[in-house]
Every structure is written in structure tokens, then in C-alpha cells.
Amino acid sequence: MVCIKVMIEEEETEKWLKYYSSFHQILLVGEGDFSFTLCLAQFFGSASNIVATTLDSYESLTKKYKRAKRNLELLEKLGAFVIHGVDATKMKLHTDIKMRKFDRIVFNFPHAGFHGREQNLQLIKKHRMLVGGFFNNASGMLRPNGEIHVNHKTSAPFCQWNLEELASRNSLLLLESVPFKIEDYPGYNNKRGDGWRCDEPFPLGECSTFKFIFSTRCKKMSTNHSHSTSVKNRTTFEQNNQVKLFSGHVGSTVYHDKFREEFGWLFSWYFTHVEETFGLHEERVVYNVHKAVKRGYDRFVTISSGRPSSDFIEFLRELRHLSLKRIKWLEQSLDGMRRR
Ligand SMILES: C[S@@+](CC[C@H](N)C(=O)[O-])C[C@H]1O[C@@H](n2cnc3c(N)ncnc32)[C@H](O)[C@@H]1O
Structure with missing residues (x-):
């Protein structure tokens, strides 16, 4: 019996959907109607490697999103571990996850709610506190070589949240940011998540997947610069890791x-x-x-x-x-x- 189980496990092949593998331990934070979780789970054919969380309670979630109940039922069948009432800014203390480490921690389109115009500086501050708090918690929950991914709009005023600087305050370094395309994730429905239109999608426009890694050296960086491109950051990453391969001038x-x-x-x-x-x-x-x-x-x-x-x-x-x-x-x- 044990032998058969071992053989079946050995035969399992790894499946990749974009940056996510069926062999990764994945934590999803601030989910909407759980359609992103379901997209990964259905692609992998199992959700046993996924922990999916929402800030909302089960009751509130099923009231807010018409497909949430059905998505949760499907996820349960696929073996997902779903937790409600998880605050991304306090999650490292949550009883069910505080002992766990992950290869990918993903927060799709974090947003602190619709409290006026997005250009409003107070609102930007609120959003930044949410993302900063998330980084502060997630940075200690990574496995070696783990990554934190945030999908986020890149146009103004969203670029003013300055994710990279928030990350660097929490020992996280931007590995790269790559354009996010919703069609890469079949079945995923991005949700506003707040207000009377919470179940509606918001226009994505220009947006990217920001990938961060843990680095003990990047605290210094946060005091040196606030804005930079991913290319520049990749260089910073290399410098932090003594990978100064291509600096200087050839021949000089x-x-x-x-x-x-x-x-x-x-x-x-x-x-x-x-x-x-x-x-x-x-x-x-x-x-x-x-x-x-x-x-x-x-x-x-x-x-x-x-x-x-x-x-x-x-x-x-x-x-x-x-x-x-x-x-x-x-x-x-x-x-x-x-x-x-
Ligand atoms: C724009 S919605 C995006 C929802 C979902 N991730 C998606 O992509 O469809 C923003 C989400 O952030 C969540 N959120 C806001 N504050 C949070 C917090 N402190 N902890 C966890 N999630 C939070 C909201 O509940 C909401 O689901």
C-alpha cells in the first residue's frame, strides 16, 4: 500500500501556470471571489498546495460575490485550505499560518477601499499602509528562494504608492516587474471588493506583476532612492549578491x-x-x-x-x-x- 502511494506520488508531474508551480506552497492574500485561487487549482488539478485567504468572513463574502459560494465548494473538493478573516497586515500572527512558509505569497490588486478620489493623498497613504503592512508580514513567511507577488496598476496615481520603496523598508527587493495579462489566468475575475459595486470588475489598464525577494541588504537601499526601474533594481540585486558580472567597460x-x-x-x-x-x-x-x-x-x-x-x-x-x-x-x- 505504502509502495503504491510512493509510486503515485513519484509519478506526479509538475505543472506551471505562469510563475506558479503545482509543487509550490502558495499563499493567496486578500482574495475577492476566490476565482484566482480556483484558476490555479483547476490548472494544477489540485489545491492541496494552496492556502487562500480573505479579509471577509464567509457570511460577508457570500453576500458580496455571487460566485463565491460555488468557487469555495469547488476549491474544497480540490483540497484547498481556505481561511476567512485574515488581515494581510497581521497575518504572521494568525494561528493557522504562523508556522508555515511559502514559495509564493500573492496579493492581487491590494486596495484599502473606495474612500474618495484615488489621487487623494490621504487615500494613497491608506493604500500604502495596507501594502506596507502586508510586506512586513509576508517577508518573514517565505521559504528559501520564495517570492512575494503583487499585481498592481502602474499608471498614475497608482504608481505613487511606490511599492518598491515600501518593500525595501521590509527587507524585500524588487526582482522584476512584468506586465500582467488577465487572459493568462482563465476564470479569474478581478473584483472591486468594496462598496455597493464590490462584485464588479475594475478596469485593469496598465498593470504589472511585481515580484519581490527577501534580501537582508536592501534596508540600506530604501534610504538611498525611492523610485527606480526594474532594470536598475536587477543591478542592485546583483550588487547585493556580489554578482557584479558585467560592470565596467570591456577592454578597459x-x-x-x-x-x-x-x-x-x-x-x-x-x-x-x-x-x-x-x-x-x-x-x-x-x-x-x-x-x-x-x-x-x-x-x-x-x-x-x-x-x-x-x-x-x-x-x-x-x-x-x-x-x-x-x-x-x-x-x-x-x-x-x-x-x-
Ligand atoms: C481591489 S480588491 C481585489 C480583490 C481580489 N484580490 C481580486 O484581485 O479580485 C482589494 C481587496 O483587498 C482586500 N483587503 C483590503 N484590506 C485588506 C487587509 N487588511 N487584509 C487583507 N485583505 C484586504 C479587500 O478585501 C479586497 O478583497
């Missing part, structure tokens, strides 16, 4: 100094080999290695869907190891041929 002294200092241990062997073979330090080899690593890094960023840059270094280490093994094998083969 600055480049060589940095390269030797930080990546020397990875590549010095190849350069020494070239020097020993050709009797001179070959500039073009250094230049071409740099270019190849840069190309590899760009490719890694494109296909790795948010994996930290430190994974790229691991990958380089592995390549180096294999490459050294291959050279050893070649040397032995040459030796053998010479002796024959």
Missing part, C-alpha cells in the same frame, strides 16, 4: 580589475592556460569570455522566470567543473596517444 582597466577580482576564480584557469600555451596574455580571450558569459546571463534572465542571479553563478560553477573534467580527459587521451 576597470573591466579587467573587476573581472579578475570577482570572477577570476572561475575563469583564471582558462586564461593561465592560454598564456602558457601561447606565451602571452590574450586580450581577445578575456573579451570573448566576457561576451559569452553576458550572453548566457541574458538568456538565463529570459528563461528562468525570476530565479535569483545567484543560481546563474551556480550554473557557471557547474560548467567550470564539467569543463575541467573534459580537459583532464583530453590531456589523458593525448598522453595515451603520445605513448603509443
